[in-house]
Amino acid sequence: MKSRTRFAAQPQRKRFLARTLGTAAVGTLAWSALAVGVPGGSHAEAGTATTVADSAPGYVVENFDYPQADEILAEKNILLKRGDGHIMLADCATGTGQLEVQARDKSKVCFDVKGNSGWLTLELPSVYLIRGNDYTTQADMTVGTEQQSYDITKNAWTSVGESSDEQAREWTLLELRTSK
Missing domain, CATH: 2.60.120 (Jelly Rolls)
Structure with missing residues (x-):
């Protein structure tokens, strides 16, 4: 019985693994399209791809100026x-x-x-x-x-x-x- 239960559980694991990897692949492709730009989008018109780090705020550096x-x-x-x-x-x-x-x-x-x-x-x-x-x-x-x-x-x-x-x-x- 043990071996039969084991063999019956294997197809379920394979389907779970396939769904998880498929979802991850779709998410990665969507993220890549947003980060790099899609044809016809604003990034494609400019001819350059921008990364998220290019638009991120810089470091905060204390200059000790008196507030207000x-x-x-x-x-x-x-x-x-x-x-x-x-x-x-x-x-x-x-x-x-x-x-x-x-x-x-x-x-x-x-x-x-x-x-x-x-x-x-x-x-x-x-x-x-x-x-x-x-x-x-x-x-x-x-x-x-x-x-x-x-x-x-x-x-x-x-x-x-x-x-x-x-x-x-x-x-x-x-x-x-x-x-x-």
């Missing part, structure tokens, strides 16, 4: 250039541990700081005070061709730029760097 910098410049007149995303412009809120920057032409400008370290390049003119938070912070500023780096006191106001300059020149804040 153009909108912020138009609305708040603050030029935010580049950063690592750990120092972000924020609405000022008391008791939140923000970095606070005082500029003569603006009300207070605040930044949220996240992570173990961060950096942000910007151009904010006429800065004279920066209030630190729990992070160790450095601020790079410039006036004319002169550049100065300031260590910001944690959780206290630090005089920077024109308030610490003997000539009271208008200094521009160029970069903030933080670390825990």
Whole structure:
């Protein structure tokens, strides 16, 4: 009986295998026609075949440009250039541990700081005070061709730029760097 059952099952396996291979062959032909193009289709008119990889999007490369910098410049007149995303412009809120920057032409400008370290390049003119938070912070500023780096006191106001300059020149804040 065993041999009879075995021989009876073999034709079923052959039919299953034939159907599976036939379906796979039809699918492969259909895919090939779509990928290469069919006669009379748009690819045939152009005379070239394109592959799926030619139309695929490229790699994403982080350029560290500040998101929505153009909108912020138009609305708040603050030029935010580049950063690592750990120092972000924020609405000022008391008791939140923000970095606070005082500029003569603006009300207070605040930044949220996240992570173990961060950096942000910007151009904010006429800065004279920066209030630190729990992070160790450095601020790079410039006036004319002169550049100065300031260590910001944690959780206290630090005089920077024109308030610490003997000539009271208008200094521009160029970069903030933080670390825990």
